[in-house]
Amino acid sequence: MGFAMSLIQNLRVYRTQILIACTVLGLAVWLGLNLWLGPKTPVAMVVQRDFVQTVVASGHIESPHRVDLGVQITGTVKAVPVNEGQTVTAAQPLIQLEDAELVANARQAESAVAQAQAKLRQLREVQAPLAEQTMRQAQVNQDTAARALQRTQELFSKGFIGQAALDEATRAEQVMRSQLKITQQQLSSTRAGGSDMAVAETALSQAQAGAELARARLRYSQVLAPAAGTLIARNVEPGDAVQAGKVLMVLSPEGETQVVVQIDEKHLNLLKVGQTASVSSDAYPDQRFTAELMYINPGVDAQRGSVEVKLRVPQPPAYVRQDMTVSVDIEVAKRSQAVLVPTEAVHNLDSPEPWVMKVVNGKAVRTSIRLGLRSQGMCEVLEGLVANDQVLATAALPVNDKARVRPVSNLVAK
Structure with a gap:
């Protein structure tokens, strides 16, 4: 009994040392195993x-061209019947200027045309026939004076009348001949190619040119859409005073949609016209559409180290907008x-x-x-x-x- 108690006491004393020894032995075995098998990797x-190899880049949606719109005359904006982002049709009014003065000028110019036309009609219908009648009368008078002179000369040769009578008949015949010549010239001037006709026709042409100028300026008071498309910028409001040459609106005409991207020049050897691409927008990442590479810029942007590439979008989805940012995956090899x-x-x-x-x-x-x-x-x-x-x-x-x-x-x- 005493021996057993002594043994238990000895085990209690060495228990800590035994545990430490077992721990050290286990750690050594574990380290050795790790060294032999190597670390987990x-x-x-x-x-x-x-x-499939693709070249990935970011770009934006763009139409082949854009139209900058502005007024051609200085004026005050009366109305702007369209909003930015609106789709417009060809010849649809976009900007209307105050046009009261222009309308009055156009009416005045039309009146000048009507007056010039009336003068030309008067020349043809009144003055020309009157000149012809006057010329005929002058011809009759000259013929009468010529016959009278002939008779006077016969009487003078026979001694029936004196020199004074002959001189008077001669003078009368010369006067009639001069009047005939004048009436002939007057008639000629009223006919086509004549001076009076030329003056009248020139006056009418000037009046018509003035009227066309007035109508043109009146047309300039309204800016119309040159083609159907989408209005992507509007920088004008009613009441604004505007001048010619300032861009007030930007129109993106309907037509082929393109994607324009900048590709790192190190990928230039991989690109070829006709390659297909998958395109997605940041706003609709799950709705991808197809594009085709159609243009590779022959030059390199030295500052950015990139090449501009354009892709054609044959069937753009409805959500596509001008200048929308997109991601492009161009399939270059398979x-x-x-x-x-x-x-x-x-x-x-x-x-x-x-x-x-x-x-x-x-x-x-x-x-x-x-x-x-x-x-x-x-x-x-x-x-x-x-x-x-x-x-x-x-x-x-x-x-x-x-x-x-x-x-x-x-x-x-x-």
Whole structure:
């Protein structure tokens, strides 16, 4: 009994030492196992599937051209019957200026035309026939005077009358001949090509030009839509005093919708006219539509290091608006059953000799690879890896070549 009690007391004394020893032994075993197996390391599995390379960029919706609208004369705005964002038809009134003075000027000019027309009609209908009648009478008078002169000359030659009578008959015949000539000239001036007709026609032409000018200025008091489209800017209100040359509205005419984007110049070799793209707006990210690359600017923006690209949108959705910001994924290449690895797993990605840490028999082995297409966080591997290989998931992991690792969280490339 005494021995048993002594043994229990000894066990109580050494219990703490035994627990410490067991703990130290377990920790040593655990550390040794970790050193032998290596640290837990996230890996990604290499997959094989169809792969599409895209170039992603941001841009905006744009019509092929825009029309800046303004007035052609100085005036005060009377009415603006349209609002920004409104769809308008061709020839629809957009801006109306105060036009009372212009209307009065147009009426006055029309009256001047009517007066000139009346004068020309009077010349043709009254003066010309009167001149012709006067000329005929003058012709009769001249013929009478000529016959009288002939008789007088015969009588003078026979001695029946004196020199004074002959002189008087001669003078009368000369007067009649002069009057005939004058009436002939007057008749000629009233006919086509004559001076009076030319003056009347010129006066009418001037009056008509003045009337057309007045009507044009009256038309300038109203700004009409040159084509159907959408009003994307309005910088005028009723009561504003406006001047010619100032842009008051901007119209986006109906027509082909385009997407304009700036692409990093390093992707220039991948772009070709005719490539398709998927487009989405920030406001409607789930509603994508198709576009086609139609233009690549031959120049490079040196300040931004980018190239302007335009894409045609054959069937724009109803929600598309002018200058709307959009995201564009241009499909530049496609591979069938490509071997893919995550981009973040590749070391020296942009160098001639990229490589990955491939897991082989529990060790991370540096493996050189040859890359092909790249897009959306994935790289095509042409040489160095096959499907179902495992690589360290990120190139940022500080793992030495051939170091032991324990793969965890097998991240499959998507």
